[in-house]
Each structure stands twice: as C-alpha cells, then as structure tokens.
Amino acid sequence: MNLDGGTYYAFYVRVSTDAQDERMQHAAAEPILRQVPRDRLLVFVDHGVSAAKVPMSKRPELQRMLTLIRSGQIGTLICYERDRLARDPYEYVEIAKLLISRKVEVVFTAASARAFEGNLLVEGISAIAAGAEAQAIQRRVSDAVKEYPAQLFGYKRIRGDDGYVRYFRDPRHADAITEMFGDISSVRSFEEFMARFESLRRILRRTEAQALKMLQNPFYAGHVRRYGTYHSLPHVEPIISLETFTAVQEKMTDLAEWTGRALDQVVEGIIHPICGLCGSAMAQKSSVGHEPRYECRRGGHRANIIDLAWLDEVVLEQISTRVAELNVDALRQTCSGFIRRHIRKLESERFRVIEECHEKSLAFARRFSPGFDNKLVEHALREIESLEVQSASLSEKIQQLQAGYSLDITGLMDLVQHALSTRMQDKGAVRSLASMLFRQVLVFPDRIELLAYYSLFLNGGEDHGATA
Known part of the structure; x- marks a missing residue:
C-alpha cells in the first residue's frame, strides 16, 4: 500500500441490519490500518443499510466518501469486499469507474477477495457475481417472509x-x-x-x-x-x-x-426507465383493464408517459443490434492486454519466490551438516518445499495464461452472439443482459435514449437515441 502523498485513506464499513456486527470487517482491516497515520485516516460506516434494498444515492456515508474521491482528496480505499460497496451490478460499475478514473488504490481485506484490477471489464464481471449473491439472499429472505409475514391484512x-x-x-x-x-x-x-x-x-x-x-x-x-x-x-x-x-x-x-396479457406483466418490464426531464425513476401505472405503462409523477412531467410494451420493444431491438455489432478488435486488445499484465505480475511474484527459495537453501546448507536431524531441520525443509510448490504453481498459471494468447476471439464472439440470440425469448435472461449493457434508459416525450456500459466494445457508441 502506498503511504506517500498528501491524500487521505478511506476505510469503508457497511452492515445490512442493526443486529449485525462490524467487528469482522474491522479485524480484517486492522493489519493495514496500523500502517496508516491516524491523522490521514477517514472512516465511513453505513450501519444497518442494506445494499440490496437501499439505492446507492441514499447511503449517506458512501455518498460522503464518493464526494471526497471525486474531489481528489482520497488516494486509497480500504474495504472488506466488493459487496460492501454495492451489490447491484450497475451501481458497483459506477463506483469502479470513479475509482479507476481517479486512480484510487483499492485494498480489499477479506481473505477470499480478489485484488482490484483497475480494469472496468473485469470489475464488471465481479459485480455480476455479487449481484447474483444478493439475489440469492433476497430469495431466502422472501421465502421466510412468505411463511412469517410481519403483518398481513386479515x-x-x-x-x-x-x-x-x-x-x-x-x-x-x-x-x-x-x-x-x-x-x-x-x-x-x-x-x-x-x-x-x-x-x-x-x-x-x-x-x-x-x-x-x-x-x-x-x-x-x-x-x-x-x-x-x-x-x-x-x-x-x-x-x-x-x-x-x-x-x-x-x-x-x-x-x-x-x-390478453398475464397479470405479472404489469410488474415485469425489461428495464426500469428514468425520466429524461428530471432524472427521477418513472413509476409504473397499470390496472386490470388497461395496458401497463411508465409515467413521471413529478410536477409538470406527468405527460411524460411510455407504454411498457413499446419500451420493451425498443430495448429488445437495441440489445439485438449491440450484440450483433460487438467490437471484436477492442475485445481482443483488452483481453490480451489484461493477460499480459497479469503474466508480468505472476512472473514478478515467481521471481521473488525463487529468490527466497534460493536464499533459504543457501542458509540451510551453511547452517546444517549432512545427516543432522532435528525439528529445526524439518521446519527449514518444509519452508523450502513450500516455496518450490509455490514456484511450480505460479509457473503453471503463467503457462495457462500464455496459452490464452492463441484464443480465437472472433470464434468466441460468434459463439457468444449465437448463445445470446437463442435466449432472446427468455425474459429473465434478456432482463439480466439489459442491466449489463445499459447504464440508464432515459425517456423523453419525443424519444428514448439508452446509455450503454462498455462503449469501447459496442460499435454503436456509448449513447444511443431511439425516437419513440
């Protein structure tokens, strides 16, 4: 961790309920926090705030920390795991984009946490995994609520x-x-x-x-x-x-x-739109006798209305277009660049392990005579053997990654595009794909604008306007 410079160090903690304990997150971060001068450490705690239920904009301590990051006052973020920052995939991607753009060093303290790569594509995949975990938690909670509701009319x-x-x-x-x-x-x-x-x-x-x-x-x-x-x-x-x-x-x-329609259609659009006039989430308006629609309920924006079916049609068309026009060259360049950086990192670690193994072997030869046998010898040999195993494991990982250079990105994209096109009738799959492709869908009285993630890989560009 870099301790140079005049910026602050942020330590962010979040637990979902008032009954949960923060001590585990503090304990995991303690070895790192000891290295940080107290006058340069800022602690942000969102206690009893569920990332699955409370949107990012309404988590006060997270917002206070993000404001300081935007102003360039925080150079290092210490956090237990990605899901403490956000469980929603596109919320986490927004945070990751900010961290990367401001060159913030991120340190995750959980033993199983993968290091922050500074690569938006890789972090986006991590966000999807965190989102899937959040959905599993919500399903378990939902099942419990169905059997033991807090209150029920009647x-x-x-x-x-x-x-x-x-x-x-x-x-x-x-x-x-x-x-x-x-x-x-x-x-x-x-x-x-x-x-x-x-x-x-x-x-x-x-x-x-x-x-x-x-x-x-x-x-x-x-x-x-x-x-x-x-x-x-x-x-x-x-x-x-x-x-x-x-x-x-x-x-x-x-x-x-x-x-002529299923009842669950009134609550299941592909993606929830935002009013382009005021930036607030549009409310769904539906009834048994009328087609479902989205409308803005803010002041003078009540005339900003769109049918759910029409919005779904536009989003489906854009998904098909974006998937068909993936920028294979950009994907190849990004994947290859990531592989090269990761190989260099592994080679550096392997070199360090080999050097340490060499030093311990020389020290062993100088200290112990042939035939000498006691617990010190056994311990020293185990250390050397452990380093040799680490070196062999790192060599194997490097070889596997080097084999990735020959990966046929074009063939892989053909396979992905075919798989996606065959699942366009699965609304759940389409909904997940839409949330990964589009950051926001803005509805105006005369048009729809779809703001895309990963614009580098979408030949259509970052923002696309479709006239409604």
Whole structure:
C-alpha cells in the first residue's frame, strides 16, 4: 500500500441490519490500518443499510466518501469486499469507474477477495457475481417472509408464551375476504369479474394492486407454494379453503386470457426507465383493464408517459443490434492486454519466490551438516518445499495464461452472439443482459435514449437515441 502523498485513506464499513456486527470487517482491516497515520485516516460506516434494498444515492456515508474521491482528496480505499460497496451490478460499475478514473488504490481485506484490477471489464464481471449473491439472499429472505409475514391484512400475528408466532383470522375482515374469494371463484366473464372485484375491494378498502395480490396469496388458505406445490402452514388459521384458492387461481388464468396479457406483466418490464426531464425513476401505472405503462409523477412531467410494451420493444431491438455489432478488435486488445499484465505480475511474484527459495537453501546448507536431524531441520525443509510448490504453481498459471494468447476471439464472439440470440425469448435472461449493457434508459416525450456500459466494445457508441 502506498503511504506517500498528501491524500487521505478511506476505510469503508457497511452492515445490512442493526443486529449485525462490524467487528469482522474491522479485524480484517486492522493489519493495514496500523500502517496508516491516524491523522490521514477517514472512516465511513453505513450501519444497518442494506445494499440490496437501499439505492446507492441514499447511503449517506458512501455518498460522503464518493464526494471526497471525486474531489481528489482520497488516494486509497480500504474495504472488506466488493459487496460492501454495492451489490447491484450497475451501481458497483459506477463506483469502479470513479475509482479507476481517479486512480484510487483499492485494498480489499477479506481473505477470499480478489485484488482490484483497475480494469472496468473485469470489475464488471465481479459485480455480476455479487449481484447474483444478493439475489440469492433476497430469495431466502422472501421465502421466510412468505411463511412469517410481519403483518398481513386479515390476520392477527400473535407470539405465544412458548415463543412461537401464530396467525389468527381477524374477525373485522375475515368474512369479507371469504366473500371476495368465493365470489371471484365463480365469475364467468371479464365484465362479471370487474363488477364483483371493484365492489369487494372497495368494501375491504384495498387498492386494485393490493386486492389482486391478496387473490394470489395462498397464505389465506393456510398454505405456501414451493416449487409448484402447496404446503400447509400449521401456524396459520385458514380464512378460506385450499380448494377455493385454487379455483380463484383458475379465474386469474381466465382473466389473463380475457385481458390478453398475464397479470405479472404489469410488474415485469425489461428495464426500469428514468425520466429524461428530471432524472427521477418513472413509476409504473397499470390496472386490470388497461395496458401497463411508465409515467413521471413529478410536477409538470406527468405527460411524460411510455407504454411498457413499446419500451420493451425498443430495448429488445437495441440489445439485438449491440450484440450483433460487438467490437471484436477492442475485445481482443483488452483481453490480451489484461493477460499480459497479469503474466508480468505472476512472473514478478515467481521471481521473488525463487529468490527466497534460493536464499533459504543457501542458509540451510551453511547452517546444517549432512545427516543432522532435528525439528529445526524439518521446519527449514518444509519452508523450502513450500516455496518450490509455490514456484511450480505460479509457473503453471503463467503457462495457462500464455496459452490464452492463441484464443480465437472472433470464434468466441460468434459463439457468444449465437448463445445470446437463442435466449432472446427468455425474459429473465434478456432482463439480466439489459442491466449489463445499459447504464440508464432515459425517456423523453419525443424519444428514448439508452446509455450503454462498455462503449469501447459496442460499435454503436456509448449513447444511443431511439425516437419513440
């Protein structure tokens, strides 16, 4: 770590909940922090801030640190792991771009953390891995919330003397909920559905979205759905029968046919757009009887509206174009440059190991006579053998990387482009690809602008405007 210059050293710590402990991150960084003069160390702590739930712009200590980095006051960042900075891939890429542009030295202190390479492409791949881990955590939390919600309309959550939580029907709403499920299970047309649905949701004082969510929640039948199968929840008093709930799900399927679209489409666009007039995230507006759309709800921007289907069509077209026009020469140059730098780094480390092994071997020969045998000899031999193993391992890694020079980048790109084109019907895959390709999608009243990551590899350039 470089201790020269007049810039400060930043130590960033984040834990997701108030109950989590920061000590592990402090302990991992302690050997490095001891080398930093106290008057040049700045500590930033976001305690109880989930990177998966709270956007980067609303993490106060992170923003304070990034502001100092932008102003050139921080030269070194010390952090436990990449996911402490951000779990969202494009948020992490934004941070990495800033660190690279300001030439900030980054030191990750976790034992398993890979060194910060200063290469945006490599860091982007690391961000994708962190994003996948965050999604796995969110899935586990989501599963727990489905079985033990903090609160649910129509239920009273009670913790017994034995410490276990149980759910009992709330007599104020249970009968109306039973009536709603019973009536919806027997409708035969879209008009009948809308008439009963509107009447009952108003009685329950639920919004359209809230009522639809209730109709699709098996918790009201005392069940949870896992891997396509319903499982009973013994801690829940059912308000309706499972038979009634499944009958309602059939009507939900009919509703999708009557309206010409699936209900989940109202919440699943390919990418969430930003209002180009004010820079705020656009809100989704949807209802059972109308096509979903995005609109800006800020002041005078309410006229800035775009249909979700039209936006998806534009994004799909741009993904196809960008994937088909990947800049193979730029990719080859970047990959080869990264391989060369990594080889030089490994060769330098191998040279150091060989020198140390040579010095220890000479010291061993001077110190011990042939046939001498005790614990000191054994320890010295183990050290020399360990260095020889390290040297052989580094040689093998260097040979593997040198073989990468003959990599057929053109053939690899053909393979990647073919694989991507075959997955364009998989909306989940398309959504992930869009989040990796495009930093933002800006919607204006007369056009759409897509701001791309990795512009060096996209022949279309960094920013692309499509007229809506």
